[in-house]
Amino acid sequence: MSNEGTLSGLYPFLHGKTQDPDKLDAALRHSVAEKARDSRETSERFFGEQAGILVAAAHALAEVYRRNGQLFSMGNGGSSCDASHVAVEFVHPVTAGRPALAATNLVADLAMISAVGNDLGFDHVFVRQLVAHARKGDALIGISTSGNSQNLIAAFLKAKEMGVTTIGLTGGDGGKMRSSGTVDHCLVVPSSSIHRIQECHVAAYHILWDLVHTLLADERGSAAGKGDVQ
Numbered sequence: 001m002s003n004e005g006t007l008s009g010l011y012p013f014l015h016g017k018t019q020d021p022d023k024l025d026a027a028l029r030h031s032v033a034e035k036a037r038d039s040r041e042t043s044e045r046f047f048g049e050q051a052g053i054l055v056a057a058a059h060a061l062a063e064v065y066r067r068n069g070q071l072f073s074m075g076n077g078g079s080s081c082d083a084s085h086v087a088v089e090f091v092h093p094v095t096a097g098r099p100a101l102a103a104t105n106l107v108a109d110l111a112m113i114s115a116v117g118n119d120l121g122f123d124h125v126f127v128r129q130l131v132a133h134a135r136k137g138d139a140l141i142g143i144s145t146s147g148n149s150q151n152l153i154a155a156f157l158k159a160k161e162m163g164v165t166t167i168g169l170t171g172g173d174g175g176k177m178r179s180s181g182t183v184d185h186c187l188v189v190p191s192s193s194i195h196r197i198q199e200c201h202v203a204a205y206h207i208l209w210d211l212v213h214t215l216l217a218d219e220r221g222s223a224a225g226k227g228d229v230q
Contacts, residue, residue, distance in 0.1 A: 035195075042196040043203065046189050054204060057167045057185035058211035064139045064165055065216060070102035072134060072164075074126045074155060075143035078194075080107040082143045082169075082201055089209045098213050104133065106155075126155035136163035141205070144168075145197045147175025147188070156182035169204055171197030 047054075061071065071090055075083040083105050090103035106129050107113070113125045120128070130140065140159045142152040147170035159166050160182045168183035171191055178186050189200040 038193070039196055039199055042189065042191045042193075043200055046187075046191075046200045047203075049190070050187050053185055053187055054207060055211065057187070058208055058215060060165050060185060061139050061167070061208065062212045062215040064137060065101055065212065066219075067137050069135070069138040070104065072104050072106055072130065072138065072140045073143070074106040074140070074152060076149050076151065078198060079143040079145065079149075079201075082198070082205065083107050083141075085202070086141060086143075086205050086209075089205070090212075093209075093213070095213070098217070101212070106130075123151045123154050126151050127158045130155055130158055130162065130164070134159065134162060134164050137165075139165040139167065141167040141169070142177070142183075143170075143201055143205075144175070144177060145171045145194045145201075147172065147177035153177065153180055153182070156180065167208075169201045171200075 064071065071087070073083040073086040075081075084107060087103040087105035087108075090101040093100060106126050109129075112129065116125045116128045126142075134140070140155065142149075142156060144152050147168070152168075153176050156166050156168070156177070157180070166182060166184045168177045168186040169189075170177045170186065171189040171194075174186060174188040177183050178188055187204055189197040191197055191200075
């Protein structure tokens with residue numbers, strides 16, 4: 001088929017034709033079903049393969065909070081919104097009775113990001129904040145659909161030097177986040193679709209939040225029980 005014929009089939013309105021409304025809606029419904037199926041299958045594969053890594057990350061983060069540490073989050077673009085979401089989940093728990101846990105979104109301070117980016121380069125925007133605020137025993141979570149965001153890689157490297165626990169959420173083959181050796185717990189969504197990767201990331205950090213609270217609550221309950229016996 002010629003290029004013109006292919007374009008005519010894909011975009012009939014560009015060639016003086018009109019779409020049949022019923023056929024268009026049927027095609028759109030099929031697209032919805034296919035995308036939903038792909039989302040379910042990707043999620044099932046991701047959590048089936050990486051549940052152990054997620055549990056290990058939850059244990060590590062719970063230990064950070066036991067020692068009065070805090071969590072830092074980072075990401076670029078859409079993943080910066082996830083970084084913000086992560087921090088809000090821990091600081092402002094939506095479940096009644098769960099305590100606020102310290103978390104800082106490193107994407108939030110636009111003045112800081114623009115100053116560091118302008119003076120030192122964008123690769124340093126998270127590193128500079130970690131040096132100022134993080135301490136040994138804290139944790140850092142970085143989110144990148146490709147795993148190749150250089151400012152995240154630089155921050156993970158600095159975090160490891162500082163003794164900060166590192167957690168990564170990525171996709172595809174994991175990129176540099178997986179291969180660099182700087183991420184203690186790297187969760188990789190087995191998909192090349194940014195949308196499928198982001199959907200799994202949201203579910204993953206919601207589950208991480210819940211697991212951390214579960215671990216801490218169980219220990220608080222055990223301590224309370226021992227106190228009652230005494």
